[in-house]
Amino acid sequence: MNKSITVAKTAGFCFGVDRAVKIAYETAKEQTDKKIYTLGPLIHNPSVVADLEKRGIGVINSPSEAKEGDTVIIRSHGVGRAVFDELKDRGVNIVDATCPFVTKIHKLVAERTAKGELVLIAGDREHPEVQGILGWTESSAVCDNSGEGDAEVFPNCVELVKLLRKNCEKSKKGVAILSQTTYNIVMWNQCIRAISEFSTEDVTVYDTICTATEKRQSEAESLSRKCDTMLIIGGRNSSNTKKLYDICSANSRCFLIEDSRELKDIDFSTAESVGISAGASTPAYIIEEVKKDMTEILSNEEEFNFEEAMEQSLKKIYTGKRVSGVVTAVNSTEIIVDIGTKHTGYIPLSELSADPNAKPEDVVKVGDTIDVIVTKLNDVEGIAMLSKKQVDAQKGYDDVKKAYESGEVLTGTVTNIIKGGVIVTTSGMRVFVPASQTGVRAADSMDTLLKKEVRFKIIELNEQRKRAVGSIRKVTAEERAQRGEAFFETAEVGQTVMGEVKSITDYGVFVDVGGVDGLVRRMDLTWARIKHPSDVVSVGDRIEVTIKDIDKETGKVSLVYKKTEDNPWVIFEKNYSVGQTVEVKIVSITAFGAFAQIIPGIDGLIHISQIANQRVANVADFLSVGDVVTAKITDCDIANKRVSLSIRALLPEGEYKPAKETAPAEDEAEEAETEE
Ligand code: F3S
Numbered sequence: 001m002n003k004s005i006t007v008a009k010t011a012g013f014c015f016g017v018d019r020a021v022k023i024a025y026e027t028a029k030e031q032t033d034k035k036i037y038t039l040g041p042l043i044h045n046p047s048v049v050a051d052l053e054k055r056g057i058g059v060i061n062s063p064s065e066a067k068e069g070d071t072v073i074i075r076s077h078g079v080g081r082a083v084f085d086e087l088k089d090r091g092v093n094i095v096d097a098t099c100p101f102v103t104k105i106h107k108l109v110a111e112r113t114a115k116g117e118l119v120l121i122a123g124d125r126e127h128p129e130v131q132g133i134l135g136w137t138e139s140s141a142v143c144d145n146s147g148e149g150d151a152e153v154f155p156n157c158v159e160l161v162k163l164l165r166k167n168c169e170k171s172k173k174g175v176a177i178l179s180q181t182t183y184n185i186v187m188w189n190q191c192i193r194a195i196s197e198f199s200t201e202d203v204t205v206y207d208t209i210c211t212a213t214e215k216r217q218s219e220a221e222s223l224s225r226k227c228d229t230m231l232i233i234g235g236r237n238s239s240n241t242k243k244l245y246d247i248c249s250a251n252s253r254c255f256l257i258e259d260s261r262e263l264k265d266i267d268f269s270t271a272e273s274v275g276i277s278a279g280a281s282t283p284a285y286i287i288e289e290v291k292k293d294m295t296e297i298l299s300n301e302e303e304f305n306f307e308e309a310m311e312q313s314l315k316k317i318y319t320g321k322r323v324s325g326v327v328t329a330v331n332s333t334e335i336i337v338d339i340g341t342k343h344t345g346y347i348p349l350s351e352l353s354a355d356p357n358a359k360p361e362d363v364v365k366v367g368d369t370i371d372v373i374v375t376k377l378n379d380v381e382g383i384a385m386l387s388k389k390q391v392d393a394q395k396g397y398d399d400v401k402k403a404y405e406s407g408e409v410l411t412g413t414v415t416n417i418i419k420g421g422v423i424v425t426t427s428g429m430r431v432f433v434p435a436s437q438t439g440v441r442a443a444d445s446m447d448t449l450l451k452k453e454v455r456f457k458i459i460e461l462n463e464q465r466k467r468a469v470g471s472i473r474k475v476t477a478e479e480r481a482q483r484g485e486a487f488f489e490t491a492e493v494g495q496t497v498m499g500e501v502k503s504i505t506d507y508g509v510f511v512d513v514g515g516v517d518g519l520v521r522r523m524d525l526t527w528a529r530i531k532h533p534s535d536v537v538s539v540g541d542r543i544e545v546t547i548k549d550i551d552k553e554t555g556k557v558s559l560v561y562k563k564t565e566d567n568p569w570v571i572f573e574k575n576y577s578v579g580q581t582v583e584v585k586i587v588s589i590t591a592f593g594a595f596a597q598i599i600p601g602i603d604g605l606i607h608i609s610q611i612a613n614q615r616v617a618n619v620a621d622f623l624s625v626g627d628v629v630t631a632k633i634t635d636c637d638i639a640n641k642r643v644s645l646s647i648r649a650l651l652p653e654g655e656y657k658p659a660k661e662t663a664p665a666e667d668e669a670e671e672a673e674t675e676e
Pocket of ligand 1: 099
């Protein structure tokens with residue numbers, strides 16, 4: 001076939017519209033308990049609007065229609081400040097899907113008019129985007145044709161010139177000229193040229209035409225020069241679609257159509273090259289359909305394949321039939337599938353996957369061959385509604401049944417948290433896992449499982465209702481038991497292993513060392529004095545422990561966390577010796593002396609006879625807990641873990657020197673304070 005069809009790369013959803021559509025679908029998913037509306041149709045496309053309605057998103061035309069607690073989505077065109085205020089006053093939850101490029105214009109208009117400047121906007125006064133822009137002027141009450149107020153709208157350069165002349169006679173502080181994002185680029189350039197006759201001192205021009213529009217318009221313009229026929233797809237009430245049509249009409253035979261059904265009314269007998277572009281609200285699947293039908297129309301009689309046509313006509317489909325098809329388009333609302341018949345096959349998103357969180361592009365891609373079930377046929381319109389989910393669910397059920405019979409472990413993703421448990425989706429089949437079988441402790445939230453991949457076993461199957469109940473806990477318990485067996489086979493006393501702290505009690509810490517929870521008793525946790533085992537470790541810590549004892553009969557394992565090299569007696573022996581003078585801290589007082597800490601874990605005794613050079617009747621008269629004193633190591637019995645200290649040994653013979661001299665007596669301290 002020599003005839004050609006070229007689809008413009010920029011045809012279809014622009015960034016702002018795509019974003020708004022995604023926001024709307026997300027909102028429908030997240031706010032199932034609320035009434036959701038768009039303020040005006042979200043986009044100029046009836047099929048998308050109808051699909052949104054199916055998902056619970058209605059359309060209201062005025063903020064006054066919304067009630068307290070409702071959710072209202074602001075579409076990409078944006079709205080004026082007053083609309084936001086009214087919605088807020090009504091207690092409405094606002095979801096702002098205004099295109100960021102439009103929001104930028106709102107800010108610009110607010111800033112300029114606040115400075116007293118006149119804002120002149122190139123565009124269509126009645127267009128919702130322009131209405132929204134006008135709603136951000138300082139006074140918010142301007143915009144008539146009288147020339148009074150903060151802002152004016154002009155449709156073309158002739159009107160702009162008139163407005164500028166009128167303004168010259170007034171005392172405005174300056175003029176800012178900007179445009180609707182979808183304004184015709186050719187007309188905008190004419191306006192720029194027209195401005196040159198005025199003093200540019202007080203006139204500032206802001207190019208606010210969206211580059212998406214600019215690119216779409218210029219690509220369509222260049223395509224229309226190359227093709228003898230142009231098809232512009234989009235809503236007849238869509239301003240940017242109409243502009244594309246106007247631009248292309250200047251260069252070729254041009255038709256504005258809303259979808260492929262209108263192709264039959266056009267005579268393509270002379271068409272050799274057809275160019276296709278589409279407005280910003282046209283979904284990809286509509287463009288794809290037009291392209292597909294155009295390909296058929298342009299096929300000439302010579303290329304007519306009789307056998308193929310026969311085969312097609314014999315290939316009958318009916319509701320409930322399972323057929324294979326090739327994915328030809330993936331968009332945010334549906335998947336188009338070529339099922340090899342005259343029908344256009346659609347899989348609505350709700351019929352694509354059992355996982356409500358799955359993105360269409362993650363499930364299928366263009367070119368994939370997939371099995372689907374026909375759920376509805378419309379021969380008049382040539383539409384076949386399809387379901388991939390049902391095919392998956394059938395296959396999933398077979399897998400689940402097999403796994404139930406064999407005890408096989410399945411893998412799936414947690415797709416929903418529901419009352420009493422979670423839903424795990426595996427191969428398109430939804431399996432209920434009761435809360436008690438999730439392995440999540442009753443005190444903890446099951447939310448942590450959402451979207452996680454889990455391994456589970458089927459513990460119950462209802463063949464009639466095709467429902468299954470699963471257990472994640474069963475798998476983890478079995479695997480743990482296996483790991484436990486392996487542990488007891490290889491574990492030896494003295495072996496060092498890594499483990500995870502599972503729980504902490506007053507008497508010690510339980511550590512999972514691989515299928516077995518071993519106990520580290522408090523005394524084996526650290527050499528230091530502690531108030532509680534939680535001073536040393538926390539639940540979830542990965543720690544290295546040494547196996548102290550194993551009882552395979554009872555399955556009990558004792559562990560040690562403290563390290564030999566940290567043993568204070570080892571440290572003491574290495575660094576201290578008899579006769580050495582040390583700074584020590586009094587930690588306890590007894591009738592026969594005081595204990596003083598030399599290093600953490602080693603306390604030496606200062607016997608009552610070794611405290612001073614005089615007879616000491618009461619230890620507390622000389623020493624208090626917390627005092628730091630200098631003492632001499634006079635004896636050391638490592639085997640029995642005893643160290644003797646003496647303060648007296650450091651005092652000159654016959655000289656009285658109380659150990660507490662570093663801390664002034666109470667009355668002395670008071671005296672000092674008074675003097676100060
Ligand atoms: Fe935004 Fe440009 Fe589209 S302004 S809505 S991205 S045409």
